[in-house]
Amino acid sequence: MKKNLLKTIITFGTALSLCACTGNTGAGTTDVPAAQSGSSSPAEINIAYQYGLAYAPLIVCKEKGLIEEAYKAATGSEVTVTWTQMSSGADINTGIAAGSLDVGFMGVAPAISGVAKNVGYRIFTNLSGQEHGMMTSSADINSIADLAGSNEQIALVNIGSIQHIILGKALADNGYDAHLLDANIVAMKHPDGMAALESGNVSCHLTSSPYIFKEHENTALHEIKEVNAAWPVENSFIVGVASTDLHDSQPELYKALCSGISSSIDFLNSNFDEVAAMTSEYDGNTPEAELEYLKKGVYTVDTKEIFTLATFMSENGFIETSFSSYSDLVFDNVKGN
Amino acid sequence: MSKDALLQIRDLTKIYKDDNSDKTVLKSLDLDVEKSEFLCILGPSGCGKSTLLRCIAGFEDYSGTVSVDGSIRREPGIDRFMVFQDFNQLFPWKTVINNVAYPLGLNLKASKAEIKERAMEALKKVGLDNCGDQYPHQLSGGMKQRVAIAKALALRSPIILMDEPFAALDAMTRSGLQKEMISISESEKNTIIFITHNIQEALILGTRILVFGQQGHILFDGKNPMQRPVTPASEGYGALWEELHHALYEGSLKRSDTD
């Protein structure tokens, strides 16, 4: 009796751990259940994205089923699109490398790192550009020059993030070493960084939309302009990457993906009110604020300045590989620079 | 009752308070114990003999007084040193010698060497001078009780309270320890109050024997007239055994009357 119980437990445990091993690497929310079985190998696509305003076109794409629609129009058959929300570009990189994800949306810096690391993807679309900036509470700090050589702490989301690289670029643009302020960085999430800045625990916070707008409203804070200038709103911020497998072996699906994202962006650009109503709840803003923040972003499929950024990253040691041309980063259909 | 007895107990009453009923364990007990006396207390279980020892040691609250050399004692102190029945009364985290030396260090202003020497001397008296560096868990039950006795000897406690210390030992070990107790009490002149439920043990050890009935009622109090070493062949052994047994039996009988 006892032995049998033990056996059952062991069998269960083994089965469970096996499940865990073979399961999806992304511990996120899955909106669409697994593909319906029965039909002969139905088309499937797994897409991962992250939290926040900058991903708004994807909400449109998901809610309106634009990829499914494009695929049906082109081929006449169905495709199952699985959307997974993940919390960092690094996790999405691992998911694509492991083959459990086909498509991911992330900051342009981790995307460039991923291409450099040969994760097996390239950029297939731009998604959005957003406002970035560095706010400070210290009256003595008005420019990058005031920060250079000081030990004032700068909160930003992570070492190696786009915000970190923007800081490096702002330094380089003003004649300093890109890593001059690395030791001043305190890595924390955007809302924690905002709280730390407003409570006076750090002197600077380098952040992005919508936190930068919220901090603009606080009259006790002022902006260090060079940071915004180093990576203005028109420049690529969030990009989409697709695995080379998808691009090479499922061209129809790849085309439907590009077309779906493109239609979503077009829809957003002509229907801000409707989209704001759709996304405000996800982002925890009032519909009015959401609309205002959304309108401040730039949404286009064309990339901007990503080759400049990739070159900057390799020249300053943020990545170990260097790129010879823009086409190393993107698939052929992508326009921009 | 003599005025100059070493230990004087007057009007001692101990009531255990329960939620719904109070239980009187000892009722108005008066008792004197002379210096160097080896007092054995016999009694049925629940007669309050252990409680009396705990009151003397200062572990319990009670009404009445306990005084040593004319001064009243309420708190525990080394002038009344308790040897428990439980073998685990030694601190397992101290070696044998340190178990004996530790209370000395607490109570004596002396150098470490002196304390160690005195502890060693006490261990020698109980025949354990070669076990000083062992830990209690390496000792047998009888050896542990010897160390506990050595603690009292090292402290030179005038009164040693022993609550059935040998009850859990095998017959051979017990007999050996009884002999040692006799020689110790004769040479060291400590006053010993020894609780037992074994009439033979009381006859062998005691210079004076008490039999308790319920609530510490004294049913028998008498000197042991026999010359040591006492054996069943000693003159008067049988008669005294009968007398004690009768008193004990009467005590138990009375209990079943009141139950």
Place this chain on the structure above:
Amino acid sequence: MKDKKKKAVSVIARSIYVIALLVIWECVARSGILGPRSSLIFPSLEQIGEAFIKNFVKGYAGTSLWIYIANSMKLLLTGLFIGVVLAFILSGLSMVSYVFFKIYDLTVSVFDLLPGIALLPVVIIIFGVREEVIVFLVVHAVLWPMSRNMLDGFNATPRIYVEAGKNMGLKGAGLIFGVYLPAAASYIVSGLKSGWARAWRGLISAEMIFGIASSPGIGLFINQMRTNMNNAEMYATLLVIIIIGVIVQYGILRPIEINTVRKWGMTK
């Protein structure tokens, strides 16, 4: 003789177990069942070995892993020390005052349940963005399990030790140091063990969430490796964490246990 045999068996069994795990790892890494990018996400032992050396020699952005380890250990030891001392003082006071015991018992029960990471926003508001935040989280990780064990240990002290202590004239603080503390030794040792493990884990996860670049710790290093898809380096760092954990377990905690509760026969 028998003990020797037992020891040999345990050494052999453990070695086989570890080797088997390594072989499985290597098979998975080399088989390519994880797809064409297997070496990137599931590096082979050789890659991890190289990364291990690289972590120390080259480090990240010119900073060797040694620096990260040194920073983490400094914060960890500070936190452990404060946590253990506080646990001794507060649990000791609980034995002196019944009211204090009741309040502290409740405090321990409540805070023992809270993950340190969840307290981070509050802690940042109190301490600011400084190393002290990490120290605080380590203290939080060690203080409550340690106190819980000590309180349980004090309460489980056999009455006979307490009475034997009183018998030889101990009272108050003397009784706590002379009887309650040593009597609770086996509880304290197991409190130290679980406190250490929690502190070590808490430190790494705190550093992963909250990285101060001016005093970078192991958690930040792992995060940097993760962000940059340097998975071999990341696994090599996990190996470092395990090695340090094992050194502390067998180099410090084990000897403490052997020289106290085992020597005293207070544990089987």
